[in-house]
Amino acid sequence: MRTAYSVETVRAAERTLMARLPEGALMQRASAGLAAACAELLGRVYGARVVLLVGSGDNGGDALYAGARLARRGAGVTAVLLAPDRAHAGGLAALRRAGGTVAADGTAGTAEELIERADLVVDGVVGIGGTGGLRPDAERLAAVAGRSRAAVVAVDLPSGVEADTGEVRGAAVRADLTVTFGTYKPGLLVDPAREYAGVVRLVDIGLELAAEGELEALQHAEVARLLPVPAAESDKYRRGVVGIAAGSARYPGAAVLAVSGALRGGAGAVRYVGPAGDTVLARFPETLVSDAGPAKAGRVQAWVTGPGAGEDAATVAEVLASDVPVLLDADGLRLAERDTVRGRTAPTLMTPHAGEAAALLGVAREEVQGARLAAVRELAAAYRATVLLKGSTTLVADSAGGPVRVNPTGTSWLATAGSGDVLSGLAGSLLAAGLSALDAGSAGAYLHGLAGRFAAHGAPTGAHDIAAHIPQAWQDVCE
Template sequence: MRNVLQTWTSAQVRAAEEPLLALGVPLMERAAFALHVRTAAVLRERRGAVAGARVVVLAGPGNNGGDALFAGALLARRGVDVHAVLTASRVHEGGLGALVQAGGRVVRVDGPVDDAAALAAGADLVLDGLLGIGADGSGVRGAAGALVEALLALPEDGRPYVVAVDVPSGLGVDDGRRDGTVLDADLTVTFGARKPGLLLPPGSRAAGRVELVDLGLDLTGPPAVARLEPADVADLWPVPASDAHKYTRGVVGVVAGSRAYQGAALLTTSAAVLTGVGMVRYLGDVADMVVAAHPEVVVGHGRVQAWVFGPGVSPDDAGQRRRIEYAFEHVLERGEAAVVDAGALELLPAHVGPHAVLTPHAGELARVLVQRGEDVDRAAVEAQPLLWARRAHELTGATVLLKGPVTVVAGAQGAAYAQADAPAWLSTAGAGDVLAGLLGALLAGRIDAVNEDPSFAAALAAAAALVHGRAAHRANPGGPIAARAVAEALPGTIAELLRA
């Protein structure tokens, strides 16, 4: 995977900066220069010129404030009217001195914030340097917090364009938490490395567009969180060789649907067939409907490399429960991979392995965790999705794909992904069934790699989320989507990604 976006924790970034700082490398000057270049580009794009623009720098006490002040000084030298709003008694002295020398003006906030908020609201652009990479997600507090709240209270069409310096102030840098006041950005210019909170929900919504400034850091250790790019799909996809046959391409067994929930069986098997697996076997009560829709589906037991069970299945459905228990025996005893979805999550054995991929939404993951003694609810999972996905992996041994606006994957050996590929229109009934069938086909087609590398199932889960999201865009760009249309868009989406 050559194009994957990687993120690094604040501790990893600081450790990589230390040897450069010891050698006297001017990291702040480099960051500030790049920040001013990107800010000038935004001004030129939005108003046609840099000179004559008004920029307000929100400067806190740390190095982020210094970066913002130095960038403000460079902008002032280019004819920008720059005001620095200082929310702390002490700020970076070098940055402040440079700004004043370049003709920038300074406003100190030590009481009501109304005047400072009005100044920021009237700016063409605001540089947010209030908090840096030490933020834990508890939000901006004190005078800075009051100022941010005043800006957030403005009508949406009356808010200034915000450029976050390294990270949006108040955001949990390493985990995406936003438990307090956060200044959402239109653009985040991040330095040295992307930070996990810029990709992870719920805080990733605060980052806007993210641009990375390379400072030449030698980052060591595994990345904290990754995001697959479309070009990565070809490295993961089970493309058949010239001598392939249906068994070498993978066989996926599906236990899904019931007379009450017939559509789940149809959508799951459709997705598996259209993803391009060698064969789909179906076990369940609506085989007649499945075969009528897809005559290539084989009904009954037989050899499989991966399973999909749970979509449209109630745990009290005796027939489907027996079939799922049978499939779990194969997962545990024969090493067959599995996608464990919906009703099957309640039937999960005490421990499986990373070749089993759980695909819950936040409420379902909370129930899995509560069954294993954790005190957690849906809101807590949504507030810290990677934390709880990793905890579920620790407790079950399974790879965990947590569905949501940003799909979070946690797997073996610390593997973690955050995929944001789907339109909001994809939050529709049956979409999860399509994802389950798609992922099952991927696991079946790459079963050898899944068994060789404990973390590989996590990469496949992230790839499935990416393809699922892009198929939704393809199904009806910019408009309503039915789950069936997403399944039908899979072949074209996959072909396009493989060509690229």
């Protein structure tokens, strides 16, 4: 599992460690890891042209010490000091002793020319404590680096992005590689900041951190442990039955797609309730279909409601009145009363995209997209529910306020009509199989993302293809 910690937690761990180490030892560990990553990216260090963009403080010091290591291996290293009076003195002295140079003061043109000719640019402008976008002088140089042929390596975090929130409030460095120290920071795992980080490489510097962080990204091993496996005595009912109350005369396809995800999600049987029964049976004859309404459809261990529901508020309300876990998606998010969701005693898993989340919060869609971590936490608290916020980085938060889970799988090809309906059925089936709302949302998003990758394979795909590849994703995780 990848765990990300807040700036405050990282700073405290650094202080504790530095108290036990000789002065400067922690920075030497970080700079050694940074230099090794830069050398690996360059391939051939001797003769390479390296430019360091150096701000004030320890972030700039890391860049300077790493530059000194590269200079000793034969690279031509030049530091561009954005705050000459506050540059890290020890790092600057080390760079000069190793044969590195400093761009002359007041020669912006020279700095830009250096970047344009460079093989590698190291971003040591702002550390993890920075807020807001880049200042104009740094913004100009970052833009030149972005247009150049040089590879850009960020020190700990791309300058201009916010470590704790993943927000980008102004201009920021776009890195090809981010070398982060000690642990991941939330901004490296959550968009929009994640988009600026490129490939992220973690360098262990010996920090001792609590088991629980601000953000968690499950990997194959953790997801495999969550997935239900039938026992020898299992039958279809013991494995769990998921009810799908979805679709309408106008949107029968939503019902079909939700059922397609549910059938592949681990539950033993799928009950469908709604006006698209004939369409569902024509595609999936194994579905148990009822037209008597959710309350009379038969026993289920979880419900999915909302996909393609149109204006059928009565069905959504009937499902929410049940005493089993409910996944609420699409039209159901619009039709459900907040007080009804808050008052439920059984778990509720809400699965909005950014537009739906914005409507629920009463803010602009752009506000949700720019502050995804804050939005998912606010929704979970407001509705006393577990919330899966879909998007370029899918986040899952519960109302208890524990670590938010970020999904590391997926592909931009998942942005296709009906993809969310498949996810609803899949996660609902995992709910019925006995997973908690947090685990069902997390495992469902993980499998859905992998299935999207397998289905697309770098080309456009449809929701039905994504559903068809869920078994392959399941096998990949478990093997």
